[in-house]
Amino acid sequence: MLKDTINILCKHYGLSKEVVSFVISKEKLLEDKYKNIDEIAEYNHYKVINSMQEVKLTSSDFNWTTGYGYGDIGRDKVEEIYSIIFNTEDALVRPLIASGTHAIYLTLSGLLRPNDEFISITGSPYDTLQEVIGIKGNHKGTLVDYGVKYREVPLIDNRINVNEVIKNMRTHTKLLFIQRSTGYSNRRAISIQEMEKAIKAIKDYKKDIIIMVDNCYGEFTDIVEPTDVGADIMAGSLIKNPGGGLAYSGGYVVGKKDLVEQVANRSTAPGIGKECGLTFGMTRSILQGLFLAPHIVAEALKGAMLIGIVYKELGFEIVPDIDDVRSDIIQGIKLKTPERVVEFCKGIQRASAVDSHVIPTPWNMPGYEDKVVMAAGGFIEGSSIELSADGPMREPFYVYFQGGLTYEHCKLGAMMSLDNLYKNNLITKNKLTI
Ligand SMILES: *Cc1c(COP(=O)(O)O)cnc(C)c1O
Numbered sequence: 001m002l003k004d005t006i007n008i009l010c011k012h013y014g015l016s017k018e019v020v021s022f023v024i025s026k027e028k029l030l031e032d033k034y035k036n037i038d039e040i041a042e043y044n045h046y047k048v049i050n051s052m053q054e055v056k057l058t059s060s061d062f063n064w065t066t067g068y069g070y071g072d073i074g075r076d077k078v079e080e081i082y083s084i085i086f087n088t089e090d091a092l093v094r095p096l097i098a099s100g101t102h103a104i105y106l107t108l109s110g111l112l113r114p115n116d117e118f119i120s121i122t123g124s125p126y127d128t129l130q131e132v133i134g135i136k137g138n139h140k141g142t143l144v145d146y147g148v149k150y151r152e153v154p155l156i157d158n159r160i161n162v163n164e165v166i167k168n169m170r171t172h173t174k175l176l177f178i179q180r181s182t183g184y185s186n187r188r189a190i191s192i193q194e195m196e197k198a199i200k201a202i203k204d205y206k207k208d209i210i211i212m213v214d215n216c217y218g219e220f221t222d223i224v225e226p227t228d229v230g231a232d233i234m235a236g237s238l239i240k241n242p243g244g245g246l247a248y249s250g251g252y253v254v255g256k257k258d259l260v261e262q263v264a265n266r267s268t269a270p271g272i273g274k275e276c277g278l279t280f281g282m283t284r285s286i287l288q289g290l291f292l293a294p295h296i297v298a299e300a301l302k303g304a305m306l307i308g309i310v311y312k313e314l315g316f317e318i319v320p321d322i323d324d325v326r327s328d329i330i331q332g333i334k335l336k337t338p339e340r341v342v343e344f345c346k347g348i349q350r351a352s353a354v355d356s357h358v359i360p361t362p363w364n365m366p367g368y369e370d371k372v373v374m375a376a377g378g379f380i381e382g383s384s385i386e387l388s389a390d391g392p393m394r395e396p397f398y399v400y401f402q403g404g405l406t407y408e409h410c411k412l413g414a415m416m417s418l419d420n421l422y423k424n425n426l427i428t429k430n431k432l433t434i
Pocket of ligand 1: 128179
């Protein structure tokens with residue numbers, strides 16, 4: 001790091017010299033691992049560009065239509081591009097899918113009928129999905145409210161318990177649900193290799209079971225995706241990885257044609273499906289974001305590793321660990337006290353380009369049972385591929401760090417969060433001496 005950079009950090013950002021040198025010293029330990037991440041990004045970048053070439057993407061595709069939205073060629077090409085990248089028969093990619101939760105809800109509600117059962121085979125799903133299913137909260141119109149049956153099979157040693165899953169499948173079990181990413185839990189993400197093994201064993205037992213994957217935060221962290229290894233359908237958010245920080249909004253569903261069709265019918269109306277729906281001029285930013293996404297995911301992954309090693313060296317437990325295979329962009333850190341979680345998030349917020357003056361506090365966010373503190377100063381509000389961190393106010397007080405459109409920004413976040421803990425006496429000071 002340039003001396004001038006250290007000067008800026010200490011003078012303008014008010015960072016302590018000890019904190020800056022500590023982070024720099026840990027960064028040096030990661031060089032080999034960064035190389036591996038760059039190689040994955042290179043592969044995925046070529047894959048993405050190739051998909052755009054295959055559909056003959058051209059500048060008039062960025063135009064949009066009005067009214068019903070018939071004949072929006074750009075919209076159709078976006079969906080074709082997603083199908084190529086994710087190796088699926090079909091795709092639904094729409095700016096009006098409000099979030100990842102919405103994409104997942106559309107998928108589940110499009111595929112499941114009353115008395116069908118689905119089993120989450122990676123244990124309890126993400127907080128907002130528990131409300132979608134109807135096992136938490138008190139909402140009308142949940143899946144359970146519509147007569148869908150739901151069960152869970154917990155992970156065993158962080159892995160899908162295939163034997164138990166097979167034992168639990170019954171005649172009316174129609175769909176198995178896999179959450180790739182950590183979510184707000186303390187397990188690491190499910191790797192593609194593990195997923196492949198589990199899917200194969202399950203399909204050997206029951207060929208027509210639908211395997212659905214919640215791919216939120218997982219895109220482009222590996223050179224293959226769940227749909228390359230047997231998942232039938234998969235959903236995710238455009239304000240996470242595949243939107244590359246540029247998509248204003250949106251969600252995607254990719255998979256087998258007959259399944260995507262059912263989801264599309266749910267998203268508009270039976271008989272209309274994918275034929276309607278405006279893009280409001282967002283095709284350009286959705287594709288520009290997708291073009292950058294593999295590189296940005298790599299930046300975020302390196303940032304996650306850096307912050308991971310910094311806190312590990314300070315004696316905190318981290319998930320995933322430095323040598324674990326990464327299958328999402330999240331770095332969980334077990335901070336053990338609510339004060340640390342809040343101060344950590346305040347530090348991330350102070351590092352943001354937007355809203356750096358705002359002070360995050362825990363609040364009752366819609367869709368979440370516990371209070372959550374969130375640090376996010378994104379150019380796209382709520383974008384968690386941008387530098388962000390959050391933690392639910394519950395034991396054992398994990399904070400989840402994710403995103404960063406540039407590695408440098410992640411590094412600034414790492415330094416500022418640590419500086420906040422340091423100045424508030426929330427870490428043992430002598431641990432910072434190197
Ligand atoms: C982010 C996320 C979702 C969806 O959340 P939204 O905030 O609605 O986009 C679902 N599952 C997992 C694992 C996630 O990380």
